[in-house]
Amino acid sequence: MMGKLKVYADRMSQPSRAVLIFCRFNGIDFEEIKVDISKRHHLSPEFAEVNPLQKLPAIVHGSFNLSESHAILVYLASAFPGIADHWYPSDIFRRAKINSVMDWHHSNLRHGAGPATGRSLNPKAAAEAEKVLLSSLSKLEDIWLNGDGSFLLGGSQPSIADLSMVCELMQLEVLDEKDRSRILSPYKKVLQWIEDTRTATNPHFEEVHNILYRAKKKFEQQRSRVAETGTELSNKMGGHSKM
Ligand SMILES: N[C@@H](CCC(=O)N[C@@H](CS)C(=O)NCC(=O)O)C(=O)O
Numbered sequence: 001m002m003g004k005l006k007v008y009a010d011r012m013s014q015p016s017r018a019v020l021i022f023c024r025f026n027g028i029d030f031e032e033i034k035v036d037i038s039k040r041h042h043l044s045p046e047f048a049e050v051n052p053l054q055k056l057p058a059i060v061h062g063s064f065n066l067s068e069s070h071a072i073l074v075y076l077a078s079a080f081p082g083i084a085d086h087w088y089p090s091d092i093f094r095r096a097k098i099n100s101v102m103d104w105h106h107s108n109l110r111h112g113a114g115p116a117t118g119r120s121l122n123p124k125a126a127a128e129a130e131k132v133l134l135s136s137l138s139k140l141e142d143i144w145l146n147g148d149g150s151f152l153l154g155g156s157q158p159s160i161a162d163l164s165m166v167c168e169l170m171q172l173e174v175l176d177e178k179d180r181s182r183i184l185s186p187y188k189k190v191l192q193w194i195e196d197t198r199t200a201t202n203p204h205f206e207e208v209h210n211i212l213y214r215a216k217k218k219f220e221q222q223r224s225r226v227a228e229t230g231t232e233l234s235n236k237m238g239g240h241s242k243m
Pocket residue numbers: 012013014015016037042054055056057067068069070106239242243
């Protein structure tokens with residue numbers, strides 16, 4: 001008996017959302033433990049016991065603990081019975097390709113999408129991140145989404161790589177709508193893939209992303225206040241650039 005799975009997560013964090021959606025969609029019995037990055041709860045000594053790297057997400061399953069969302073998704077897809085094969089296929093060649101695209105994600109798309117949302121904090125870093133983001137979006141469009149199916153690597157159903165990367169791109173929701181559309185609209189396959197992943201994993205996808213939609217509204221209001229008064233935008237997201 002492993003005991004009930006515990007998932008330490010902040011729903012404002014894109015890799016946390018991927019793990020939560022995966023668990024909910026697959027009917028895994030788990031407890032969500034909220035760790036609020038904006039309140040610096042991830043830096044508490046209690047959480048350091050769970051994940052000494054002090055990053056989210058992290059899991060505890062019995063006496064086993066694990067960090068890094070991709071490793072967590074691989075573990076969950078392998079450790080829990082009855083998870084459909086398309087999430088992390090048993091075919092070693094497909095599995096290797098999924099690992100390959102997830103490794104690519106961490107040094108490319110993630111590098112661009114998170115920091116690109118930190119405009120008001122550091123415009124120069126955001127501009128640099130946007131370059132990485134645009135180049136990653138082209139690669140997604142031309143290479144990873146170039147197969148017959150609706151998902152990465154020609155899949156007809158989503159894998160853990162789809163979930164991880166779509167959750168990453170969802171972070172762009174917090175941008176000004178003009179910026180979001182300027183960045184994403186040239187990439188038609190990417191836009192369709194976000195929709196397909198959302199549809200394939202709903203209602204969990206929308207429920208877990210609700211917090212982001214609320215943050216989007218708050219930022220829109222802040223931006224219009226700034227436009228009216230000319231005052232600086234105070235970035236209360238706390239973890240914006242840490243996401
Ligand atoms: N490569 C890690 C990234 C983890 C990560 O950077 N998490 C962010 C939230 S999205 C975090 O915990 N930030 C807090 C900090 O860096 O202080 C994963 O995929 O799990």
